[in-house]
Amino acid sequence: MQVQLKNIEVEKSKTTKINEVDFDNLAFGSVYSDHMLVCDYKNGAWETPKIMPYQPIILDPAAKIFHYGQSIFEGMKAYKDTDGKPWLFRPLDNHKRLNISAKRMAIPEIPEETFIEGLTTLLHLEKDWIPTTPGSSLYIRPFVMASGIGFHASPADEYKFIICCAPSGAYFSGKVSVLIEEQYSRSANGGVGYAKAGGNYAGQFYPTQLAIKKGYNQVIWTDDNTHEYIEEAGAMNIFIRINDTLITGPTSDRILDGITRKSILEIAEDEGIKTEVRKISVTEVVTAAKSGKLKEMFGAGTAAVVSPIAAFGYKGVDYDLPELNDDYASLLKKRITDIQYNRTEDKFGWRFKV
Amino acid sequence: MQVQLKNIEVEKSKTTKINEVDFDNLAFGSVYSDHMLVCDYKNGAWETPKIMPYQPIILDPAAKIFHYGQSIFEGMKAYKDTDGKPWLFRPLDNHKRLNISAKRMAIPEIPEETFIEGLTTLLHLEKDWIPTTPGSSLYIRPFVMASGIGFHASPADEYKFIICCAPSGAYFSGKVSVLIEEQYSRSANGGVGYAKAGGNYAGQFYPTQLAIKKGYNQVIWTDDNTHEYIEEAGAMNIFIRINDTLITGPTSDRILDGITRKSILEIAEDEGIKTEVRKISVTEVVTAAKSGKLKEMFGAGTAAVVSPIAAFGYKGVDYDLPELNDDYASLLKKRITDIQYNRTEDKFGWRFKV
Numbered sequence: 001m002q003v004q005l006k007n008i009e010v011e012k013s014k015t016t017k018i019n020e021v022d023f024d025n026l027a028f029g030s031v032y033s034d035h036m037l038v039c040d041y042k043n044g045a046w047e048t049p050k051i052m053p054y055q056p057i058i059l060d061p062a063a064k065i066f067h068y069g070q071s072i073f074e075g076m077k078a079y080k081d082t083d084g085k086p087w088l089f090r091p092l093d094n095h096k097r098l099n100i101s102a103k104r105m106a107i108p109e110i111p112e113e114t115f116i117e118g119l120t121t122l123l124h125l126e127k128d129w130i131p132t133t134p135g136s137s138l139y140i141r142p143f144v145m146a147s148g149i150g151f152h153a154s155p156a157d158e159y160k161f162i163i164c165c166a167p168s169g170a171y172f173s174g175k176v177s178v179l180i181e182e183q184y185s186r187s188a189n190g191g192v193g194y195a196k197a198g199g200n201y202a203g204q205f206y207p208t209q210l211a212i213k214k215g216y217n218q219v220i221w222t223d224d225n226t227h228e229y230i231e232e233a234g235a236m237n238i239f240i241r242i243n244d245t246l247i248t249g250p251t252s253d254r255i256l257d258g259i260t261r262k263s264i265l266e267i268a269e270d271e272g273i274k275t276e277v278r279k280i281s282v283t284e285v286v287t288a289a290k291s292g293k294l295k296e297m298f299g300a301g302t303a304a305v306v307s308p309i310a311a312f313g314y315k316g317v318d319y320d321l322p323e324l325n326d327d328y329a330s331l332l333k334k335r336i337t338d339i340q341y342n343r344t345e346d347k348f349g350w351r352f353k354v
Numbered sequence: 355m356q357v358q359l360k361n362i363e364v365e366k367s368k369t370t371k372i373n374e375v376d377f378d379n380l381a382f383g384s385v386y387s388d389h390m391l392v393c394d395y396k397n398g399a400w401e402t403p404k405i406m407p408y409q410p411i412i413l414d415p416a417a418k419i420f421h422y423g424q425s426i427f428e429g430m431k432a433y434k435d436t437d438g439k440p441w442l443f444r445p446l447d448n449h450k451r452l453n454i455s456a457k458r459m460a461i462p463e464i465p466e467e468t469f470i471e472g473l474t475t476l477l478h479l480e481k482d483w484i485p486t487t488p489g490s491s492l493y494i495r496p497f498v499m500a501s502g503i504g505f506h507a508s509p510a511d512e513y514k515f516i517i518c519c520a521p522s523g524a525y526f527s528g529k530v531s532v533l534i535e536e537q538y539s540r541s542a543n544g545g546v547g548y549a550k551a552g553g554n555y556a557g558q559f560y561p562t563q564l565a566i567k568k569g570y571n572q573v574i575w576t577d578d579n580t581h582e583y584i585e586e587a588g589a590m591n592i593f594i595r596i597n598d599t600l601i602t603g604p605t606s607d608r609i610l611d612g613i614t615r616k617s618i619l620e621i622a623e624d625e626g627i628k629t630e631v632r633k634i635s636v637t638e639v640v641t642a643a644k645s646g647k648l649k650e651m652f653g654a655g656t657a658a659v660v661s662p663i664a665a666f667g668y669k670g671v672d673y674d675l676p677e678l679n680d681d682y683a684s685l686l687k688k689r690i691t692d693i694q695y696n697r698t699e700d701k702f703g704w705r706f707k708v
Contacts, residue, residue: 029416029505036415056412057420061390061518062383066411066499069423069552070559075505106559141505145420146556151383151429151495151520151657153589155559164415166505181544188542188578190535192557198423199553202500203546205424205460205509224542225579235507303505 007113008037008121013053023131026169028303029139033129033165037118040147041108041159049118051125054164062149064156070146071198072101075302078123078138078165078354080130081342086123086138088352089340091116093259098142100257101195106155107144114161115142122163123354131167137340139168139303145198171235171303172217175310178233178297179216180282181207182315185224186234186254193231193254204234216313218299222282223254230280236299236307237261241328242288243295245274260300260336266348267335273328282314289319297321298329306333361467362391362475367407377485380523382657383493387483387519391472394501395462395513403472405479408518416503418510424500425552426455429656432477432492432519432708434484435696440477440492442706443694445470447613452496454611455549460509461498468515469496476517477708485521491694493522493657499552525589525657529664532574532587532651533565534636536669539578540588540608547585547608558588570667572653576636577608584634590653590661591615595682596642597649599628614654614690620702621689627682636668643673651675652683660687 013034021031032054039049064070074094079087095116099109119140123130130138142163148156184207186200187193193200204219211219220238221231230238230249237258240247246268251257268275288294289312297309308329311320338344339351367388375385386408393403418424428448433441449470453463473494477484484492496517502510538561541547546554558573565573574592575585584592584603591612594601600622605611622629642648643666651663662683665674692698693705 027506030503032416054415057415057417058410058412061408061411061516062386062495062520063411064556065552066419066425066497066516067427067495067552068555068559069425070556071420071423073421104560105556106563139505141416141421143420149384151493151522152381152525153555153558155563162415162420166416168505171506183544185542185544188539188545190537190539190578190581191542192553197553197556198419198421199546199551199556201422201507202418202424202459202551202553204507205422206458209460209509224544227544303507 007048008118009048009050010121010125011050011052012125018128021167023167024133026131026133026136026167028168028171029166031166033126033167035122035125037122037163039114039118039161041161046108046111046114046161049114051122057160059147060149062151064146064148064150067151068146068153069199070105070107070156071143072098072105072107073141073143073196073198074098076140076142077302078130078140079341080132085342086127086130086354087340087342088354090259090263090350091119091352094142097196097257101197102144104192104195105197107159110144110161119163120354122165126165129165129167136167136169139166141166172307176217176299176307177215177311177313178218178220178309179211179214180220180312180314181222182227186221186231188224188254190253194251194256196256201234214313220312228281228283230282230285231255233299236301236304239264239298239300240280240285241296242293245276246328247276247278247280249280250277258301260302260305263336263350264300264306264332267332268328271331286314286319295322295324296327296329305337362403362405362472364405364475364479365407366479372482375521377521378487380485380490380521382522382525383520385520387480387521389476389479391476391517393468393472393515395515400462400465400468400515403468405476411514413501414503416505418500418502418504421505422500422507423553424459424461424510425497426452426459426461427495427497427550427552428452430494430496431656431694432484432494433694433696434486439696440481440484440708441694441696442708444613444617444704445473445706448496451550451611455551456498458546458549459551461513464498464515473517474708476519480519483519483521490521490523493520495520526571526661530571530653530661531569531665531667532572532663533568533570534574534666534668535561535576536581540575540585542578542608544607548605548610550610555588568667574666582635582637584636584639585609587653590655590658593618593652593654594634594639595650596647599630600682601630601632601634603634604631612655614656614659617690617704618654618660618686621686622682625685640668640673649676649678650681650683659691
């Protein structure tokens with residue numbers, strides 16, 4: 001069935017997979033909804049986006065995505081409120097960041113209307129896929145990759161912008177323990193660490209595997225020059241509470257400008273929590289842990305939401321974080337998810353009606 | 355037609371595209387031969403490789419190659435001698451390096467026999483595609499990419515190892531001028547710069563575009579911390595001749611261990627040229643340029659072979675390299691290509707009969 005909806009072609013799936021999905025036991029990002037959006041860039045322009053049944057992508061073996069990692073993505077979520085209405089959270093910020101990533105990776109920028117209209121049209125079709133079990137949401141993955149061909153190491157001349165949706169549970173299950181990295185690095189000064197570029201993630205897999213073998217869940221990256229300053233955790237930004245002050249590192253060309261990160265900062269300030277955005281050294285964190293001043297560490301990101309860290313390892317020593325009754329992480333997580341799931345007033349104007 | 359050749363399934367193409375190719379005017383890596391090798395990794399093991407007609411690759415939209423840049427590759431060439439016999443150059447070194455890249459990118463290693471037997475079987479089929487016009491060769495692109503699916507940022511459980519062939523002319527046309535980079539970086543200490551990981555290349559596109567706009571062909575990367583030391587040029591390692599000494603930077607976790615690079619070093623030593631493998635600062639290069647001691651700069655790589663650099667730019671000043679009659683680049687290029695094209699004795703044992 002072909003229907004024309006505004007500027008988007010929609011081909012509806014004749015069948016649905018929704019009854020095959022166990023919505024009470026959702027993993028993260030491993031089942032996909034019935035439809036996807038595909039928009040091709042050819043001859044110097046983005047074509048009309050198409051929504052179509054979720055289906056394989058067919059590419060020439062010489063497509064530059066396979067050879068040169070020219071790809072970027074965003075992570076977003078759709079939330080359903082108790083009335084069954086779907087909501088997004090700061091989607092314009094995702095669009096803006098996608099284009100920041102695009103520029104750095106020499107990928108043509110996506111027009112705002114293509115992104116927002118494409119996304120909302122897709123979500124109207126997929127609204128039954130937004131789960132309602134506590135802590136679950138519809139994870140949305142917009143991505144752009146080089147479909148143009150050639151073995152010359154230069155930007156492709158054709159791209160595909162695609163949006164897929166995956167009903168998802170929590171990113172981390174159970175308590176999170178992290179290893180502060182002393183050897184490997186995530187990004188370089190003047191590099192692409194601030195972009196959501198595909199290659200930034202694959203480079204973390206091996207060091208993360210090593211950390212997992214040692215019993216940790218995730219690596220906390222440090223600067224590549226001295227390994228003395230906390231950067232981010234790859235899938236999330238890092239917050240550290242020393243006494244009653246909440247500290248996070250400044251964004252830079254090495255650190256992703258997380259939307260959850262900046263929202264948490266605003267909420268914390270609104271709560272009257274003292275916040276500091278500054279470089280924070282591993283020495284400071286270890287010293288605070290030893291003296292009992294280190295109260296909390298948590299990660300913040302779209303996938304991870306707010307993930308409290310139970311322990312961290314550094315130079316072969318493990319440090320447990322205290323269990324508090326009045327932790328910032330729980331408070332901030334409640335406040336941000338209350339906005340996301342439309343359970344409260346949104347004084348910041350972040351909620352976005354689909 | 356299905357034929358079983360050793361451990362490789364071969365399905366021959368019913369047609370050939372070879373008559374459509376202008377072998378006298380070959381670009382680099384933009385036309386592809388009739389067959390490709392595909393080997394799937396599933397259930398924890400590499401399956402039997404298949405040689406099949408060159409054809410599109412079909413992947414799920416959630417394949418991790420699209421999202422997390424989990425891919426590696428090699429660059430190789432097949433050369434045809436005047437008797438029409440095909441040759442490779444140090445292919446075991448490419449296999450070894452592919453597995454070094456694989457380990458860093460959390461990709462399962464490729465068995466040597468799969469690599470070598472797959473490659474030679476493919477080349478037997480494609481030997482008519484090896485061009486014989488001067489300076490041309492059959493560029494070979496083995497690559498591995500994550501075909502397994504999932505939005506969780508972790509290694510895929512399925513991969514594809516593919517080899518494609520592209521009859522190719524020179525990588526650079528005309529004189530090469532380079533810009534010594536002061537702001538952007540290619541790789542981090544503890545990062546993936548030494549791996550031929552896809553994402554290493556896409557990250558270079560934007561800074562290279564900026565350099566091209568300024569009139570240069572290529573960027574010479576410097577260390578991300580001080581931008582004071584010469585690293586490599588992304589598609590090639592860099593050699594610098596000061597007076598009669600040939601200098602190149604040491605390989606590290608930021609710099610690719612180039613097979614052409616190490617071959618050039620051995621040939622230079624065999625020629626009695628004084629070589630130094632050491633860190634070389636931009637200041638030293640600029641000072642030598644100003645005093646007339648900088649005699650040559652050239653890039654070395656499989657694609658670029660030996661590419662003399664005619665000029666470099668740094669901090670807004672352009673420095674021309676002298677035109678010599680007895681330049682090392684010409685001598686070394688002749689010696690390495692004489693070995694590659696079977697025009698001379700191979701005292702190093704680098705040539706490999708297909």
